[in-house]
Amino acid sequence: MFHTQDGTVHAVNGISFYLEEGELLSVVGESGSGKSVTMMSLLKLLPIPPAEIVAGTVEFDGKNLLELDPEELRQIRGGDIGFIFQDPMTSLNPVFNVGFQIMEPLQEHLGLSKKEARKRAIELLELVGIPGAADRLNDYPHQFSGGMRQRVMIAIALACDPKILIADEPTTALDVTIQAQIIELVKKLRQKLGMAIVWITHDLGVAAGISDRIMVMYAGFVVEHAKVKDLYKRPLHPYTRALLATLPTEDDEGEDRLKSISGLPPSLYEYPTACPFAPRCEFAFERCQKENPLLMEMGDGHQVACWWDVEKGEPR
């Protein structure tokens, strides 16, 4: 929750998920659906106050991250769990050169000497495909292009061999051809290093290409959670279906209008007592106005939070 002057914003409401070793989980949703807040709260990266983590546990390797003291948490941030942010320009420090920024976590977390750290930094830059790595260590972020900066960010996140990499919309600010380069790079790195990845995106196309599992979020709730193939073949939540339907298709000739979702996402100031998607949902019926559905298991790990069975066309 965020306590603001206008009241309390319920950004994320009771989300449970797991991440297996070496797996890629995508979190998909529109802006304001709480996908970034969820991931940042795992590491307490949100300013407290106004933010407050009201309830819940985050277990990582058997430890509850939310109960660790700041020093222990610092060890994990950037050490075991790496973070890539959306905008590489604002997340790199413009007054330090790139080499310093890559070497910093190496010296802090792994206790390497300056010389060793420098060697490792060069390796990392080569790993993420920056040509002339040794010469570019002394360059500043503004001397890199957008795609190259994102590569530097990835190098920093990978510096200490993290077990988990959290990527918050890493390709949103980039052009399609550069996006393709970064996705290719992440796929390759994953094979090589075998870490688990959480990939936050709003692009269902990107998610289709890289994920093992997908979680769809809406207004702070997970509304559907499934393996990639199940989600695209058999979307069960009306929101997921509508999202997929709004995208223009491969053989679109522009004759038909796009399907659109009418209305706007709800305000998050009140804790919802009804299904948050109900006002925009074409299947909404009485029960949706009274009770907020929780995630229900549909078999084979496919979970959906909806009172309506879209396949049978009747209430559950």
Added chain:
Amino acid sequence: MTKHDQVLVKADNVKVHFPIHKGIFRKQVGSVKAVDGLTFEIRKGETLGLVGESGCGKSTAGRAMLRLYELTEGQLDFEGVDIASLDPHALRDMRPRMQMIFQDPQACLNPRMTVGSIIAEPLDEHTNMSTAEKREKVKTLLDAVGMNRDYVNRYPHEFSGGQRQRIGIARALALDPDFIVCDEPIAALDVSIQAQVVNLLQDIQERMGLTYLFISHDLSMVRHIADRVAVMYLGKIVELAEKRDLYKTPKHPYTQALLSAVPVPDPDIEAKREHIVLKGDVPSPANPPKGCNFCTRCPIAIDKCRTEEPELRELKTGQFVACHLAE
């Protein structure tokens, strides 16, 4: 596809260069060739899609079409009138016929003006309507873009991104234009809202017989809305064709790479697809490579590409390609 055969806008070798000044005397040392020789025509009632990566000059091209930038070189015909050399007064009389919708609906609306006065501003400037007439016109415009008439006295910050974009569209429609340049009108919006705005643009086009230049980096949206598509790279058009030809049989290696880089929301197709991943970045438009602009990243470049600049030539009816090797 000869639905539209009357030419509305014709660009002939349009160039927009921005000078770079350096040193104590601000001597001009070079120029950024943002738009470097565009030649194309837009026909009445059609939508021409203009796609490319950021920095390729597509927004500059769009603005140049309305002469919001002075052209460095070239001719710009708007229904037979060369607006590139028109004097300011005559140009001002042309303005009502060509309008623009901007990318960022937050930045293009004055936060201190009400919705009503934002939409009425073009009417104040270009017509002699009475206050009552203007009020009536604003209301019909709000109806046209699917917004509540009671919103006239509200301010832009009270609206969401999609609604703000509708206000921007209503303003562009105020003077019943013939030609609208849409500069990335959906880039700042969420997926579910994008579809609403695109549908609105198409509805209005049908109703009012508008001609659009639709600038976007979203290839799948352009495929949906455009009739013909032009692909830009580093200030030049590399390929221009009917939508179907361009997406089914792209001829230029850049178009091919661009199309293959667009992710498809289907895991089965994604798993099987061959991606052409281009190496490197777009070169600086201040210092474009010799020969073909694309030769530094092109997977099939030959020696000729590095020395000789390819002309935009018609490969088959309506499909123009600027590549030595395309067949």
